[in-house]
Amino acid sequence: MKHDQAFVIQLANQLMFTLSENEAREINEDFDVLLAQLDLLDDVNTENVEPMAYPFEDETDFLREDVVSHVITQDEALANVKVEDAGLIVVPKVVK
Amino acid sequence: MNKRVQDKWTMEDIEAAIRHMHQSHEKLNHVVTFVDPRKQLLDVAEGPFHQVPIALKDNVNTKGILTTASSKILSDYVPVYDATITKKLREAGAVVIAKTSLDELGMGGTNLSAATGPVLNPYDLSRISGGSSGGSAVAVASGDVPFAIGSDTGDSVRKPASFCGITGTKPTYGRISRYGIIPYASSLDHVAFFTRNVKDAAIGLGVLAGRDDHDMTSSFLPVDDYENYDANIEGKVFGVLKSVTDYIEDARVLALFDQLLDKLKAKGAIIKEVEIPYNLMKAVWSTYNILSNCEATANHSNLDGLRFGVGVSGESVEEVMTKSRTQGLSFYIRRRFVTGSYGLLQENQEKLFKKAQRVRRLIVEAYRQCFEAADVVLAPASGRIATKLSGSDSDPMSDESLIVENWLVLGNFSGYPSVTLPMGFVDECPIGVNLNTLPFTEKQLFGYCAAVEEVTGYADMVKEVGKDEL
Numbered sequence: 409m410k411h412d413q414a415f416v417i418q419l420a421n422q423l424m425f426t427l428s429e430n431e432a433r434e435i436n437e438d439f440d441v442l443l444a445q446l447d448l449l450d451d452v453n454t455e456n457v458e459p460m461a462y463p464f465e466d467e468t469d470f471l472r473e474d475v476v477s478h479v480i481t482q483d484e485a486l487a488n489v490k491v492e493d494a495g496l497i498v499v500p501k502v503v504k
Numbered sequence: 505m506n507k508r509v510q511d512k513w514t515m516e517d518i519e520a521a522i523r524h525m526h527q528s529h530e531k532l533n534h535v536v537t538f539v540d541p542r543k544q545l546l547d548v549a550e551g552p553f554h555q556v557p558i559a560l561k562d563n564v565n566t567k568g569i570l571t572t573a574s575s576k577i578l579s580d581y582v583p584v585y586d587a588t589i590t591k592k593l594r595e596a597g598a599v600v601i602a603k604t605s606l607d608e609l610g611m612g613g614t615n616l617s618a619a620t621g622p623v624l625n626p627y628d629l630s631r632i633s634g635g636s637s638g639g640s641a642v643a644v645a646s647g648d649v650p651f652a653i654g655s656d657t658g659d660s661v662r663k664p665a666s667f668c669g670i671t672g673t674k675p676t677y678g679r680i681s682r683y684g685i686i687p688y689a690s691s692l693d694h695v696a697f698f699t700r701n702v703k704d705a706a707i708g709l710g711v712l713a714g715r716d717d718h719d720m721t722s723s724f725l726p727v728d729d730y731e732n733y734d735a736n737i738e739g740k741v742f743g744v745l746k747s748v749t750d751y752i753e754d755a756r757v758l759a760l761f762d763q764l765l766d767k768l769k770a771k772g773a774i775i776k777e778v779e780i781p782y783n784l785m786k787a788v789w790s791t792y793n794i795l796s797n798c799e800a801t802a803n804h805s806n807l808d809g810l811r812f813g814v815g816v817s818g819e820s821v822e823e824v825m826t827k828s829r830t831q832g833l834s835f836y837i838r839r840r841f842v843t844g845s846y847g848l849l850q851e852n853q854e855k856l857f858k859k860a861q862r863v864r865r866l867i868v869e870a871y872r873q874c875f876e877a878a879d880v881v882l883a884p885a886s887g888r889i890a891t892k893l894s895g896s897d898s899d900p901m902s903d904e905s906l907i908v909e910n911w912l913v914l915g916n917f918s919g920y921p922s923v924t925l926p927m928g929f930v931d932e933c934p935i936g937v938n939l940n941t942l943p944f945t946e947k948q949l950f951g952y953c954a955a956v957e958e959v960t961g962y963a964d965m966v967k968e969v970g971k972d973e974l
Contacts, residue, residue, distance in 0.1 A: 419845040423801055424808075424822070425829040425838055435839055441900050442843060445790045446856060448906075451783045452863045459861030460868065462691050462721065463677040463919025464943070469720040478718070484584035488812030497810060499821050 411439045505647045506966045509704040513555040515545065521557040522601050525648040531969040532646060534623045534639040536562045537570050537603040544599050552707050554597035559643040559652040562603040563610055565684035566590055573686045574606045574618035577813045577832025587684025588716045589653060589695055596711040601649065604639025608837050610655055610688040611800060612636050613663060614891075617836040622893055625667060626967040627933045631890040634664030637696070641668045644698040647966035651708055652698045657688045658792055659885075659912035661696035662924040666885035666936030669926045669965050670698050671953070673705045676943045677919030678723035680709075681716030689799035690721075692792075692916040701963040702925065702953045706730035709946055728947045735954035738772030742952070743878025746777040747785045748911045751903035752887040757935055760928035761884050764937060767959035778874040778881060784867045786903070789910045791867065791917070794847045794860040801844035807832065868918045875942050880952045882939045885912065885924045889933035912938060921946045923953050926962035934965075 413432040416439070420427045427435065482495050491498040505524055507517065518541065529535045541557075548555055560566065563573040565583035567590075572578045590600070608617040615623040615638030623638040625631040626646040633642045637654025641664035644652050654661040656674040665672025674696035687693055695712065699705045713727040744765065752758050765775050809815030809828025816827035833841070847856045874881050887908040898905050915922035920943050927937040937956060941949040957963045 416842060419842045419849075420838060421826075423805075423829075423841050423845050424825045425833060425841070426826060427838065427842075431835050431838070435842055442793075442846075444901060445793065445906070448783075448787045448790045449794075449856070449859050449863055452787050452866060454859060454862035454866065457862040457865055459858050460865035460917075461861060463868070463917070464723075466723075468678060468723060472717070480584055487584050488581055489810070490815045499810060500819055500824060502821060 409443060412436060506700070506964055507650055508701060508964065509553065509556055509650045509699065509707050513557070515555065518545070518555060518557050518599055518601070521649055525602055525643065528626070528646045528648055528969050531629065532624045532626060532642050533621055534605050534633070534642040535602045536572055536574060536605050536620055536639065539569055539600050539602055541599050541601055544594070548599060549595050549597045551596035552711055553593060553651070556598050556651060557601045557649050558593060558598045559602040559604045559640055559649050560590065560600055561606050561637050561640050561652070561654045563606060563655060563686040564590060564653055565686070566600065566603065569603065571603065571686070572619065573609050574620060575608045575833065575837070576619045577807050577809070577828065579619060579814055581812050583684070585684065588681040588718060589712055590684065592711055598651070602643065604643055604652065606639060607636035608834055609686065609800070609804065610636045610657060610660060611837055611840055613659065615639070616893070617834055619834070624893070625890045625933070626969050627669065628890070631892055631933065632667065634667035634890055636660040637698070638664050641665060641670065641672070641698055644668070644700060645670050645967055646969055650700060650704060654696050654698060655685055655688070656694045656696035656916065657692045657796060658910070658916060661698065662885055662912050662915070662922060662938055665698060665924040666938070667890035667934065669934030669962070669967065670700050671702060671705050672696065672698055672924040673709065674915055674922045675709055675713065675946050676723070676921045678721050679921070679944065679946070680712045681714070681719040681722050683716055683718035687803045689796040690803065691799060692796060694916065700965060702950055702957050703731065705923070706733060706950045723944070725944055730947050730950055733947050733951035733954060735951050735958060737768065737952060737955040739774065740880065740952065741774045741776055741878045742768055743776050743778035743874055743881045745780070745874065745881055745883040745911070747780045747782070748883040748908055751908050752884060753904050754888055754930065756930045757884050757887055760930070760935065761937065764927055764956065764960065768955065771955060771959060773955070776878055778878050780867070780870040780874065784863070784870050785907045785911070787863050788867065788913055789906045791860045791863045792910065792913045793843060794856050795864065797840050797844035798847040798857050801841050801848065864917050867914065871914050871918050871920070880939050880941050880949065882937055883911065884927065885936040885938040889930050889935050915940060919943060921949050923949055925953055925956055926965060927960060
């Protein structure tokens with residue numbers, strides 16, 4: 409698979425961060441090793457094998473009664489927010 | 505200090521532990537936050553941890569106490585709630601004296617990526633502690649505390665335990681609640697912990713285990729009386745994982761392992777070889793690399809600089825998020841996220857992500873089959889002692905890199921319980937052996953570990969770092 413610095417930066421941007429030119433170059437240089445390692449997956453025949461998402465498939469979740477529980481206060485919810493006003497998180501204007 | 509969890513602790517001991525930790529931290533750099541224990545000391549519960557000083561990895565939420573996950577982006581994050589395990593330990597009488605360093609967000613195996621700098625190995629200050637739970641490993645190994653919490657997504661407790669000469673316990677997936685732990689990869693994350701002996705590990709699991717409705721992966725199965733394990737191994741089959749030992753390059757590590765097997769045999773154990781097909785073992789790292797990084801990118805999408813964590817101002821919401829994540833996450837983490845982003849590209853979701861999930865199932869099935877021939881499966885936890893801080897130049901495609909240094913992830917893929925404990929020394933640095941059993945059989949596993957501990961004589965090792973160590 410072909411890859412270059414622009415491709416690596418595009419992958420980063422999709423996750424909402426950027427890379428410097430040096431960082432992108434370094435990741436791009438290592439990409440062939442990553443691809444060679446990932447090729448090892450193809451040495452395993454997975455025909456008719458279901459994906460395994462979790463170690464165990466026993467049910468451990470449940471539907472609880474629709475009653476209020478485990479409440480935190482508004483102050484607690486906003487305790488780590490940098491800028492808040494009247495109980496709301498302040499962000500840059502979305503509609504300009 | 506070499507007191508154990510099972511010993512009687514006093515208030516003076518807690519003060520001594522805090523002084524000890526301050527001194528060792530100057531050499532080892534393993535603490536992110538020293539916790540002022542005065543508020544806790546007003547109300548110390550009776551229980552198996554009564555007045556026992558402990559440390560928590562800094563990805564464990566502690567109400568009102570800074571919790572950074574060793575990441576710049578969370579460098580001012582103060583949780584408004586306790587993790588379930590924080591509560592359980594406090595209810596058992598434990599006193600939290602420190603939050604310890606980790607590889608940033610738990611993503612690494614060296615502890616070199618922590619925002620507060622590398623954690624050093626008490627046995628050789630030029631070597632790594634291992635990670636990602638390096639700070640907690642070092643706190644126990646250097647004698648600060650007898651018990652410290654870590655988390656284990658690939659081998660993040662069991663590998664540093666090997667490098668630091670202590671016991672690292674990763675119970676079955678779902679055995680301990682993960683509620684309040686800053687996640688890495690949800691299908692692989694486990695709460696795990698360090699002690700200096702097996703009995704303390706059994707006591708610890710007794711406190712931590714149990715169903716928690718706040719963690720939907722938490723098991724409903726009853727909690728065992730782990731302390732009543734049976735260390736008699738007469739007739740028990742110890743399955744040597746040949747698929748690992750075949751690729752260990754350091755003959756000294758293999759010699760230590762062989763000596764251990766001889767001693768176990770002398771105690772009545774039956775030694776057999778068990779195996780997993782080579783192509784599956786060779787794919788272990790790739791499977792882990794894709795699954796863990798893809799899951800991590802989703803879990804860490806909440807690190808946006810808006811709701812919590814360090815935010816960088818910008819002209820738009822997108823700019824705030826992008827700047828906050830770029831400046832708040834180290835290059836090491838962003839590099840891993842690029843792998844996750846690649847695995848989640850639309851054209852790769854079947855080819856890589858789903859493929860890795862299918863390979864995972866086959867690996868786990870082959871691993872399970874090993875237990876048809878053996879009561880316990882074991883191999884050296886690593887092919888080498890802790891590497892130098894300057895890094896290693898091993899070939900990333902070699903069998904040793906791909907298999908030997910990553911086989912512990914079988915415990916995370918499968919969720920089966922897994923314990924590392926000391927096996928011996930190479931170049932005056934410790935190296936561990938790792939033992940595994942079937943799910944929810946920790947009591948039996950502790951019995952096998954106790955037998956190992958008995959024949960090695962390596963219980964309760966402490967490596968003090970006095971002033972003459974530098």
